[in-house]
Amino acid sequence: MSVSDAELTRLAEELAVATEYEDWRGRRVRVGIDTLRHVLTTLGVDVTDPGAALRARQEEAARRLLPPAAVARWGRTPRLRLPPGAETWVELEHDRRTPLGPGLPMGVHALHAEYGGVHQRAPLLVVPDRLETAEALSEHRVWGLMVQLYSLRSRASWGMGDLRDLAELADWSARDLGAGFTAINPVHATEPVPPIEPSPYLPVSRRYASPLYIRIEDVPEYARLEPARREEIQRLARPLREQGRTADLLDRDAMWRAKRAALEILFEAPRPPERQASYQAFLEREGVWLVEFATWCALAEEHGSDYRSWPERLRDVSTHPVGAEALRRWPGIEFHRWLQWVIDDQLAAAQATARAAGMPVGIVHDLAIGVQPGGAEAWMHRDALVAGVSVGAPPDEFNQQGQDWGQPPWHPVRLAEQGYGPFRQVLRQTMRHAGGLRMDHIAGLFRLWWVPEGASPDQGTYVRYDHEGMVGALALTAHESDALVVGEDLGTVEPWVRRHLAERGILGTSVLWFERDEDGNPRRLISGGAIAWPQWPPTISRPSPPTCRRSTSNCETGWGC
Numbered sequence: 403m404s405v406s407d408a409e410l411t412r413l414a415e416e417l418a419v420a421t422e423y424e425d426w427r428g429r430r431v432r433v434g435i436d437t438l439r440h441v442l443t444t445l446g447v448d449v450t451d452p453g454a455a456l457r458a459r460q461e462e463a464a465r466r467l468l469p470p471a472a473v474a475r476w477g478r479t480p481r482l483r484l485p486p487g488a489e490t491w492v493e494l495e496h497d498r499r500t501p502l503g504p505g506l507p508m509g510v511h512a513l514h515a516e517y518g519g520v521h522q523r524a525p526l527l528v529v530p531d532r533l534e535t536a537e538a539l540s541e542h543r544v545w546g547l548m549v550q551l552y553s554l555r556s557r558a559s560w561g562m563g564d565l566r567d568l569a570e571l572a573d574w575s576a577r578d579l580g581a582g583f584t585a586i587n588p589v590h591a592t593e594p595v596p597p598i599e600p601s602p603y604l605p606v607s608r609r610y611a612s613p614l615y616i617r618i619e620d621v622p623e624y625a626r627l628e629p630a631r632r633e634e635i636q637r638l639a640r641p642l643r644e645q646g647r648t649a650d651l652l653d654r655d656a657m658w659r660a661k662r663a664a665l666e667i668l669f670e671a672p673r674p675p676e677r678q679a680s681y682q683a684f685l686e687r688e689g690v691w692l693v694e695f696a697t698w699c700a701l702a703e704e705h706g707s708d709y710r711s712w713p714e715r716l717r718d719v720s721t722h723p724v725g726a727e728a729l730r731r732w733p734g735i736e737f738h739r740w741l742q743w744v745i746d747d748q749l750a751a752a753q754a755t756a757r758a759a760g761m762p763v764g765i766v767h768d769l770a771i772g773v774q775p776g777g778a779e780a781w782m783h784r785d786a787l788v789a790g791v792s793v794g795a796p797p798d799e800f801n802q803q804g805q806d807w808g809q810p811p812w813h814p815v816r817l818a819e820q821g822y823g824p825f826r827q828v829l830r831q832t833m834r835h836a837g838g839l840r841m842d843h844i845a846g847l848f849r850l851w852w853v854p855e856g857a858s859p860d861q862g863t864y865v866r867y868d869h870e871g872m873v874g875a876l877a878l879t880a881h882e883s884d885a886l887v888v889g890e891d892l893g894t895v896e897p898w899v900r901r902h903l904a905e906r907g908i909l910g911t912s913v914l915w916f917e918r919d920e921d922g923n924p925r926r927l928i929s930g931g932a933i934a935w936p937q938w939p940p941t942i943s944r945p946s947p948p949t950c951r952r953s954t955s956n957c958e959t960g961w962g963c
Contacts, residue, residue: 772809805860
């Protein structure tokens with residue numbers, strides 16, 4: 403190894419980029435220099451002279467008083483490396499200043515430090531030490547159904563399952579069977595125009611939901627339409643209902659064309675004052691984020707669903723040309739904002755139905771690990787995501803080529819500098835009408851496998867995140883939402899990661915086929931007529947189940963596709 407390569411390796415280690423790792427066979431694998439160079443470049447490091455970059459990094463670290471974000475578990479003081487005599491204080495809501503100490507309220511605050519005439523500020527997250535939601539359910543075992551919502555077709559739905567079907571399933575399973583929850587696939591936002599991506603794990607945004615799941619007849623304005631207009635909508639629905647009675651694959655494109663036509667009729671219908679007031683309250687709560695999402699949708703209708711192919715002037719959400727386009731397209735933007743209000747209302751109704759039926763948890767929503775690289779979330783949070791690499795998995799027993807999921811990762815430092823705000827927004831919206839959250843690939847809160855653009859999946863490397871910040875942001879949002887969290891922790895997961903999650907009150911995932919007791923016999927998970935929620939800590943190392951590439955179209959049948 404040359405001196406330059408050795409300095410590059412040291413630089414990677416300084417930035418939490420793995421220079422070697424243990425593969426699924428337990429062997430040490432050294433990461434290639436080209437991979438390290440590419441990953442460091444995407445992180446914003448000039449690697450032309452690795453030695454100079456390393457020295458600059460070390461000098462910057464010596465000058466820095468505060469980390470990108472400080473994290474303290476409630477009742478404790480964050481650990482900081484400050485020179486003697488440095489002054490610190492915390493800025494709470496409404497500019498209230500208070501000393502740094504263990505009595506701070508949970509939430510996101512601003513931490514200040516001063517020393518030698520230098521003043522620095524960083525986000526401070528005060529987070530729960532442990533989630534108590536799952537503890538509250540531990541006195542009785544909770545079981546429930548897991549369903550791909552799009553496959554839950556009824557006679558009334560438009561060829562695929564919708565949120566009314568979900569509410570009815572939850573109500574029936576709770577009242578007649580005693581179920582405590584209903585877990586579903588991600589219902590994240592999809593493209594505003596065909597072709598619609600079939601995999602629920604490759605959305606354009608996780609903050610907002612897909613209007614494909616709206617039950618048209620449950621929109622209150624439908625009942626107030628003239629009979630002729632209602633019949634016009636039903637003519638759109640009949641072919642889809644007929645197709646829904648067959649074994650044909652779902653035609654999402656046809657379903658969205660029909661539903662969109664129906665929703666456009668409903669959007670133009672007058673709303674009574676109480677409905678209009680509810681709509682305005684929703685818009686005020688969502689604020690600029692919903693405007694930006696709806697703007698992406700309106701632009702995508704003309705320029706396509708990958709913002710990277712748009713005219714250069716429209717690729718940056720913060721620029722004046724984007725604002726000018728938004729004003730020009732305001733009626734279309736208003737339509738997409740209205741769609742999110744409608745689906746938010748039906749998501750709330752599904753959870754309310756589940757709880758009213760006696761479910762202690764209700765709906766458990768699923769959070770995908772990432773988004774499309776050219777979608778709305780990537781456009782809105784381009785400063786917090788990393789271009790030029792994608793998330794995946796290294797080679798393992800079931801896929802010895804490795805996996806590339808085609809999704810951009812969070813930037814570890816820039817996300818922290820924003821107080822994990824974009825991540826918390828996604829979490830908060832997903833938990834808004836949920837009793838629980840299943841988090842796909844929860845090990846990604848600790849480290850992610852980054853694959854350089856143009857490279858094969860086995861040429862990637864792990865990049866570590868500040869897990870206290872990532873898990874803390876998750877725990878804080880779950881605490882605020884009163885939701886339990888289930889981590890999908892299958893596959894190659896470091897043992898200490900499972901222990902850490904267990905200590906924080908985050909549940910794990912078990913696959914019945916792979917569960918064995920100490921003697922190697924199948925573990926008993928059914929007792930007393932109730933199915934136990936998988937309990938921590940796991941007693942065995944679980945191999946990962948066969949997986950598919952998340953952007954494939956054969957996800958009609960599998961939970962984990």
